[in-house]
Amino acid sequence: MGFRAWGSDLVDLLETAARAMFSFEYDLDVVPQVESTEISARGDDLESLMYAWLSELLWQHDAQAFVFADIWADALEAQPGDLRVHAVASGSLLGDWFVQTGPQVKAPTMHGLTVTPRDGGYEATVYLDV
Amino acid sequence: MELIEDGEDRWRIPRHGGMLVDGLVFTSKKLIVKAKEDRALEQVANVAHLPGIVGESMAMPDIHWGYGFPIGGVAATDVEAGGVVSPGGVGFDIGCGVRLLRSSLGWDEVSGPFPALIDAVAAAVPRGVGGKGLRHLSHEDVDRVLVEGARWAVERGIGTERDLECCEDGGALEGADPSAVSDKAKSRGAPQLGSLGAGNHFIEVQVVDEVFDEPAAQAMELFAGQVCVMIHTGSRGIGHQTCTDEVAALDQASRRLGLILPDRQLACAPVKSPEAQRYLGAMAAAANYARANRQVLAEGVRGAFQRVLSASPAALGLDLVYDVSHNIAKLEDFTVGGRLRTLCVHRKGATRAFGPGNPELPLRYQEVGQPVIIPGSMGSASFVLAGRSESAEISFSSTCHGAGRLMSRKQATMRMSGQDLQRQLAKQGILVRAQQMRLLAEEAPYAYKDASEVVRVCQRVGMSRVVARLRPVGVVKG
Numbered sequence: 001m002g003f004r005a006w007g008s009d010l011v012d013l014l015e016t017a018a019r020a021m022f023s024f025e026y027d028l029d030v031v032p033q034v035e036s037t038e039i040s041a042r043g044d045d046l047e048s049l050m051y052a053w054l055s056e057l058l059w060q061h062d063a064q065a066f067v068f069a070d071i072w073a074d075a076l077e078a079q080p081g082d083l084r085v086h087a088v089a090s091g092s093l094l095g096d097w098f099v100q101t102g103p104q105v106k107a108p109t110m111h112g113l114t115v116t117p118r119d120g121g122y123e124a125t126v127y128l129d130v
Numbered sequence: 131m132e133l134i135e136d137g138e139d140r141w142r143i144p145r146h147g148g149m150l151v152d153g154l155v156f157t158s159k160k161l162i163v164k165a166k167e168d169r170a171l172e173q174v175a176n177v178a179h180l181p182g183i184v185g186e187s188m189a190m191p192d193i194h195w196g197y198g199f200p201i202g203g204v205a206a207t208d209v210e211a212g213g214v215v216s217p218g219g220v221g222f223d224i225g226c227g228v229r230l231l232r233s234s235l236g237w238d239e240v241s242g243p244f245p246a247l248i249d250a251v252a253a254a255v256p257r258g259v260g261g262k263g264l265r266h267l268s269h270e271d272v273d274r275v276l277v278e279g280a281r282w283a284v285e286r287g288i289g290t291e292r293d294l295e296c297c298e299d300g301g302a303l304e305g306a307d308p309s310a311v312s313d314k315a316k317s318r319g320a321p322q323l324g325s326l327g328a329g330n331h332f333i334e335v336q337v338v339d340e341v342f343d344e345p346a347a348q349a350m351e352l353f354a355g356q357v358c359v360m361i362h363t364g365s366r367g368i369g370h371q372t373c374t375d376e377v378a379a380l381d382q383a384s385r386r387l388g389l390i391l392p393d394r395q396l397a398c399a400p401v402k403s404p405e406a407q408r409y410l411g412a413m414a415a416a417a418n419y420a421r422a423n424r425q426v427l428a429e430g431v432r433g434a435f436q437r438v439l440s441a442s443p444a445a446l447g448l449d450l451v452y453d454v455s456h457n458i459a460k461l462e463d464f465t466v467g468g469r470l471r472t473l474c475v476h477r478k479g480a481t482r483a484f485g486p487g488n489p490e491l492p493l494r495y496q497e498v499g500q501p502v503i504i505p506g507s508m509g510s511a512s513f514v515l516a517g518r519s520e521s522a523e524i525s526f527s528s529t530c531h532g533a534g535r536l537m538s539r540k541q542a543t544m545r546m547s548g549q550d551l552q553r554q555l556a557k558q559g560i561l562v563r564a565q566q567m568r569l570l571a572e573e574a575p576y577a578y579k580d581a582s583e584v585v586r587v588c589q590r591v592g593m594s595r596v597v598a599r600l601r602p603v604g605v606v607k608g
Contacts, residue, residue: 001539047394048381055374062367063317100258100566103539104328106370107222110377110394111197127197129222129370130329130539 001103002127006118010046011073013115013122014085017050018057018071021128024102031069032097033090039071042084046115049083050124054108057089065094103130131175133166139191139587143171148390149178154186155193156525156591161583164536165193173200176392180205181400182213184466184473188525190480191587192534192579196221198395201479201535204528209401209461209472214389216398217380217409219476220459222373224413225420226364227298227455228503230514231428232350233435234447235357237337237603243438248335248561248604250434251359255333255427257326257608258565263366264324264426272316272368273308275323279418280425280453288429289450295492296450298482301425302418303460307411311368312375315412319368319419324426328566328608330573331363333431334505335604336512346498346516346597350451358600359431359448360512362505364457365420372416376409401461401474410459417458424453451514452501456481456531464526475526483529483594485519502594504585505532508562508605509555509575513585515594529594530585533578542577543568555605564607573607 003020007013022028041056043049060066068091075086106129115124136142136154141162143153153174157165165171170193177199178187184206193202198218207213240247256263267275275282280301283289294301326333338356341347352358365372381397383405389398399405432448439446459476466473484491484500491500495516502515510533521527546554548570552562564570588594 044382048378051378055378058374059314059318059371062370063314101568103569103572106329107374109197109222110381110397111218113394129197 001130002125005124005126006121008121010122011076013124014050014053014073015071017054017124017126018068021054021057021105022068024128024130025104026067026099026101028069031067032092033069034092035066036088036090037064037066039087039089040085042082044081044083046083047110047113049085050115050126051108051110051113053085054126058105058107067091067094067098105130131172133171139591143175145178148392149175151178151183152186153178155189156587157191157193158583158587161191161579161587164579168195170195170200173198174203176396177203177205179392180207180214180216180396180398181389182207182211184208185526190528190530191584192479192530192532194534196478198393199476199478202530203478204476204480204525206464206473206475206526207401208466209474212400213474214398215401215406215409215459215474216396216476217373217376218395218397219478220373220413221457221478222370223364223457224369224373225417225455226457227420227424227453228360228362228505229424229428229453230451230503231359231431231448232352232451233357234445236355237357240357244604245561247435247438248563248606250438251333251335251431252563252606254430254434255326255606256324258328262325263322264430267320267323269316269320272320275422276308276311276415276418277306278302279421283422283425289425293425293450297421297453298455301421303414305411306414306418308415310408310412311372311415315368315371315375318371319366322366323423324430325366326363326427326608327366328569331608333427333606334360334512334602336360336600336602339511339599339601341598343516343595343597349494349498350501350514350597351449352451352514352598360503360505361424361427361431363423363427365416366423368419369416372412376412380405380409413459417455420455421453452503454481454503464522473526477528479531480528481531482527483515483517483521484527485517485521487519502529504530504581506581507533507575507578508573508602509558509560510578510581512600512602513581514597514600515585515588516597517594518592520592521594524591525593529588533581533584535577536579537577539572542574543571545576546571546574560602560605562605562607570607
């Protein structure tokens with residue numbers, strides 16, 4: 001399965017893509033915002049940055065049992081061949097309150113992955129392994 | 131893209147563009163229709179671009195759309211000729227596979243307490259999101275599992291030496307390199323050993339419905355009316371993270387090497403390169419975790435049977451028929467163009483199917499060939515096949531791996547709710563225990579192809595032969 005996301009800029013796109021990915025599995029709006037965590041990712045082009053970003057979020061979800069409510073990318077450094085993003089996120093640790101509404105996402109994929117400038121912003125197409 | 135019918139159950143995609151070899155799909159006129167709809171054939175053509183590929187880029191009858199490779203894809207590359215390995219040719223669930231336990235019990239001995247039995251199996255098996263496994267591993271034990279595979283479990287009293295004899299590679303693939311597995315991957319794997327996961331993974335209690343090949347069934351100790359248990363799962367988070375890490379690493383390597391690939395998920399590197407050697411070491415390690423995972427789960431199932439039926443292990447006879455992966459890449463020798471070559475054989479949603487006499491098979495299967503376990507879907511039959519020697523020339527000793535999806539998860543859930551499906555299956559005599567009822571419909575029988583058609587094609591083509599059909603009576607899902 002996959003999704004297409006749009007952002008007014010690259011930061012907006014990364015945040016939207018993160019929320020889109022987790023929305024397959026659960027409703028972000030009902031997650032209690034009682035914990036926070038930080039996320040960093042880097043890539044050497046737009047696609048590898050998106051792949052690393054989503055991979056890092058999934059690792060925190062699976063290994064740290066963190067359920068994301070919202071994600072804010074607060075710093076983006078873009079040098080040729082070196083793109084870095086830092087973000088903070090709110091949410092809760094996985095507990096009995098958690099209601100799964102869709103399949104668990106195992107990983108983002110590079111299959112058909114595109115991140116392209118569009119209408120003054122950015123558009124991404126992402127396929128996920130579930 | 132041109133698709134030519136090339137004999138019964140064979141469809142050829144002639145080499146074009148950057149393809150280095152033809153594509154070859156083994157499937158029937160009935161099953162090819164779906165493959166044409168979901169762009170899986172395009173993926174067969176894409177795989178044919180891999181450097182060093184020999185023979186054809188193949189697909190088994192259960193072909194459907196995947197990521198990079200199609201599910202059901204088989205591709206072999208010549209190691210000495212710069213052939214590559216691609217993590218996309220193994221998939222995210224490294225070492226995912228199936229094991230079948232036979233029992234000494236007939237269905238008539240189990241049918242009475244069966245509701246309690248399936249409840250006990252469900253209670254004994256951690257599953258679903260965040261599910262911690264039966265064993266929480268220390269950092270040191272994670273590394274041992276990655277090297278020793280199912281043997282790690284057996285040496286701690288979880289199972290028997292006989293189990294290892296009936297596992298592919300004796301329960302542990304050689305060449306595993308724990309140092310090639312990231313700390314992130316290990317942190318995902320440490321708490322999850324002995325857990326089922328979600329999605330299409332399951333534990334089924336089944337009954338042997340019909341035996342088609344009596345000598346092979348005897349060698350596998352299968353008989354009509356017999357209760358069996360099938361376990362389908364893989365390497366959980368440690369495999370997903372390892373594939374994630376290695377696709378990124380080999381994507382960089384591919385671009386550095388100037389490889390032109392039609393899909394970045396086909397990222398790859400020559401088998402002899404440091405990047406590929408690292409991947410193969412990490413992949414073998416994750417595959418060993420998958421084998422240990424199925425070993426630990428099997429012991430959980432055995433315990434549930436013992437408690438509910440108040441029977442000793444000897445009386446139950448829950449012995450392993452075979453454990454085999456269907457997501458893996460292995461270095462194997464095949465004759466290509468009249469010359470014996472070492473090939474890197476990728477099987478993504480395809481199963482190794484060695485014929486009789488292959489030295490890698492346990493003694494008990496030397497005369498009949500390797501058991502191949504083919505899960506159906508809830509409500510439809512599963513099959514036990516046996517490998518044929520002819521498969522070496524036909525498909526690099528490969529055959530199908532399952533029924534293969536027919537409709538998307540969303541399409542499946544729109545047709546029926548999980549509760550309705552559970553009730554419908556109960557009326558058919560199949561008890562389902564699901565962790566997440568609303569996800570159950572995603573795995574409904576109508577969402578999958580007819581496994582009987584898939585295995586019939588494999589038999590007609592000569593890759594494998596059907597030994598027995600098993601019908602489900604109880605299903606435990608994540």
